[in-house]
Ligand SMILES: NC(=O)c1ccc[n+]([C@@H]2O[C@H](COP(=O)([O-])OP(=O)(O)OC[C@H]3O[C@@H](n4cnc5c(N)ncnc54)[C@H](O)[C@@H]3O)[C@@H](O)[C@H]2O)c1
């Protein structure tokens with residue numbers, strides 16, 4: 001497929017997304033004189049890593065793309081590197097090459113780690129993924145301590161606190177630069193809402209707050225736009241479907257992993273927003289799981305304004321319906337315990 005055709009495919013797919021995302025991506029493709037930006041993908045040969053590498057290669061805001069994994073990256077990098085877009089692509093394999101992959105990075109995206117199988121919760125991935133995230137973050141603090149970190153590896157509610165503790169220990173923690181990627185929850189909420197409300201999905205906006213697991217995922221359909229007259233039952237069902245979106249895919253894949261393609265799309269949208277923020281584009285807002293004072297919990301997902309230093313402003317929740325207020329109170333114990341689990345792991349091991 002020719003590059004121009006591929007770009008137009010992506011543009012079309014983006015135009016089927018809500019204004020914030022499509023707008024950001026389209027402006028990206030129009031830009032010819034963007035500053036040099038290096039993006040590293042850790043876990044680049046995986047189910048998410050490969051399509052994410054493709055989407056980042058299509059983003060003209062990226063000048064260097066480093067693809068790192070413990071295996072398989074030479075092939076992925078050679079393949080992606082033939083695409084005639086701006087960025088120079090390099091593949092790195094094995095721990096010996098991790099430093100080189102990271103050096104000079106502006107953004108590090110982490111989809112490294114194992115995915116769920118049917119019957120598992122995201123927390124069941126903790127034992128394997130916590131160690132992977134810890135070692136990758138240790139390397140980040142050494143080789144690119146000023147990079148923005150986009151954490152995709154699950155359980156995000158724990159891996160983000162792990163990363164924060166690793167960076168604190170290394171003396172490199174900057175709360176403005178650490179993000180749990182919850183964009184897939186927003187992507188799902190927008191898609192499901194548009195279907196039920198029978199509105200143009202490209203115009204839909206829905207904030208999703210809390211965390212990224214089960215009931216900690218709290219879509220705020222009372223703030224959804226365009227507004228629609230949905231019943232309480234319909235809102236309840238949409239909320240549940242958004243919360244169970246990951247499980248829906250895990251079950252459909254029947255043992256072959258979890259969401260990869262929609263996640264790569266969501267990860268590319270979020271990284272693009274970070275790049276826009278770094279480049280000084282005003283008013284770039286996405287939901288993300290970040291250090292927060294929005295609630296009494298130390299980390300929380302909400303709308304975040306992105307800027308030249310990462311998080312410019314963590315935005316509040318806005319008015320909640322009674323149903324959402326109950327959801328907020330119900331999610332706090334689980335989210336608190338996942339955050340604490342991550343902090344304890346990082347400080348004990
Ligand atoms: N945040 C989200 O919304 C979201 C959505 C989907 C999946 N995920 C999570 O993303 C992770 C990856 O999912 P996937 O489907 O791509 O899995 P996958 O198994 O297909 O790919 C993971 C990749 O990570 C690599 N890897 C393992 N250890 C590594 C290390 N130490 N350094 C670098 N790379 C390493 C593997 O070699 C593999 O290529 C899972 O934890 C999954 O739960 C998160």
Ligand SMILES: O=C(O)C[C@H](O)C(=O)O
Pocket residue numbers: 115116122154184245246247249250258259
């Ligand atoms: O559900 C999963 O395990 C993967 C991911 O967190 C998702 O929401 O799809």
